[in-house]
Amino acid sequence: MKIAFVGKGGSGKTTLSALFIRHLAAAGLPVLAVDADINQHLGPALGLTDERAAALPSLGAHLPEIKEYLRGNNPLIRSAEEMIKTTPPGPGSRLLRIVEENPVYAACARPVALDEGSVRLMATGAFTEEDLGVACYHSKVGAVELLLNHLLDGPDEYLVTDMTAGSDSFASGLFTRFDLTFLVAEPTRKGVSVYRQYKEYAQDFDVHLRVVGNKVQGPDDLDFLRREVGEDLYACFGQSGWVRRLERGDEPPLRELEPPNREVLARLQTAADTAHGLRDPRRYSAQAVRFHLRNAESWGNAKVGTDLAGQVDPDYVLGAGQPRTAGV
Numbered sequence: 401m402k403i404a405f406v407g408k409g410g411s412g413k414t415t416l417s418a419l420f421i422r423h424l425a426a427a428g429l430p431v432l433a434v435d436a437d438i439n440q441h442l443g444p445a446l447g448l449t450d451e452r453a454a455a456l457p458s459l460g461a462h463l464p465e466i467k468e469y470l471r472g473n474n475p476l477i478r479s480a481e482e483m484i485k486t487t488p489p490g491p492g493s494r495l496l497r498i499v500e501e502n503p504v505y506a507a508c509a510r511p512v513a514l515d516e517g518s519v520r521l522m523a524t525g526a527f528t529e530e531d532l533g534v535a536c537y538h539s540k541v542g543a544v545e546l547l548l549n550h551l552l553d554g555p556d557e558y559l560v561t562d563m564t565a566g567s568d569s570f571a572s573g574l575f576t577r578f579d580l581t582f583l584v585a586e587p588t589r590k591g592v593s594v595y596r597q598y599k600e601y602a603q604d605f606d607v608h609l610r611v612v613g614n615k616v617q618g619p620d621d622l623d624f625l626r627r628e629v630g631e632d633l634y635a636c637f638g639q640s641g642w643v644r645r646l647e648r649g650d651e652p653p654l655r656e657l658e659p660p661n662r663e664v665l666a667r668l669q670t671a672a673d674t675a676h677g678l679r680d681p682r683r684y685s686a687q688a689v690r691f692h693l694r695n696a697e698s699w700g701n702a703k704v705g706t707d708l709a710g711q712v713d714p715d716y717v718l719g720a721g722q723p724r725t726a727g728v
């Protein structure tokens with residue numbers, strides 16, 4: 401399933417996504433971790449040295465090869481140059497599986513060994529000052545959107561994305577591409593205002609949203625979140641000495657995480673597993689088409705010089721009739 405962590409800057413998106421990833425990996429489940437935040441911190445949070453994290457290949461830099469691979473021999477997409485971030489898959493397109501080897505992973509994913517288990521990590525690449533607010537920024541996140549639209553993932557396989565919150569993630573259709581979005585909120589007015597903003601925008605797109613309180617210190621914090629978030633509040637992660645140890649440069653093993661916090665990770669997994677069962681492939685593909693047509697109209701057609709609506713096969717549904725295991 402496809403899971404995103406969003407939230408206000410500093411709320412704990414990276415901390416909780418890294419912990420969730422470690423929790424899944426410790427259970428022996430296949431995980432593809434994706435760092436799509438403006439602040440690229442997921443690698444270090446998974447234990448990579450700064451040097452190794454900085455050396456991760458960037459999805460943005462490999463966009464042409466990614467497009468070439470995904471296009472396959474789809475007759476509706478004449479060239480990789482004509483493919484934009486929202487170009488949906490169709491007959492002949494190549495799809496990605498979580499557990500397989502393919503040229504996209506060879507170029508862009510790197511294995512990360514954890515204290516229990518291991519995962520594959522992909523990163524959009526660092527955002528520079530010039531990237532923010534302009535096309536380059538969106539093309540980096542656009543690579544993730546393309547991958548998600550071409551990913552066949554099953555109920556026992558996880559893609560976990562550390563995302564950015566707020567208007568940046570609404571600028572593309574990326575925020576609609578997940579089975580479940582965890583919004584990390586500190587028990588503060590700013591924390592819950594990001595939640596309200598996200599919820600309002602997400603409502604129109606059927607985004608499945610769950611709030612995870614973080615740095616919750618006692619009954620007052622809990623009451624505040626319950627009052628402000630209501631039934632969307634799904635779990636609360638406490639202020640954690642284990643996370644502080646990590647911050648100090650220790651490498652605490654996952655099994656030493658405070659039991660109530662470990663329990664929260666298990667609850668997140670339950671929510672994720674449930675969300676997968678609720679997925680509607682037809683709606684997912686229709687929404688991809690909707691975003692593509694919208695992008696085509698607003699800038700894609702002009703940029704590419706052709707009518708990109710022709711790339712759409714209206715009958716194509718991701719996951720319908722395609723084997724989830726590579727090579728079958």
Ligand SMILES: Nc1ncnc2c1ncn2[C@@H]1O[C@H](COP(=O)(O)OP(=O)(O)OP(=O)(O)O)[C@@H](O)[C@H]1O
Pocket residue numbers: 407408409410411412413414415416437439441614615616637638639640641643644647
């Ligand atoms: N439950 C917790 N207990 C103690 N410290 C925490 C907890 N969650 C996060 N922190 C600390 O809060 C800080 C921000 O966390 P983190 O980097 O995960 O947030 P973020 O939302 O990813 O931030 P950014 O927007 O910068 O990417 C870090 O120093 C982290 O160690």
Ligand SMILES: [Mg+2]
Pocket residue numbers: 413414415437439441562
């Ligand atoms: Mg972060």
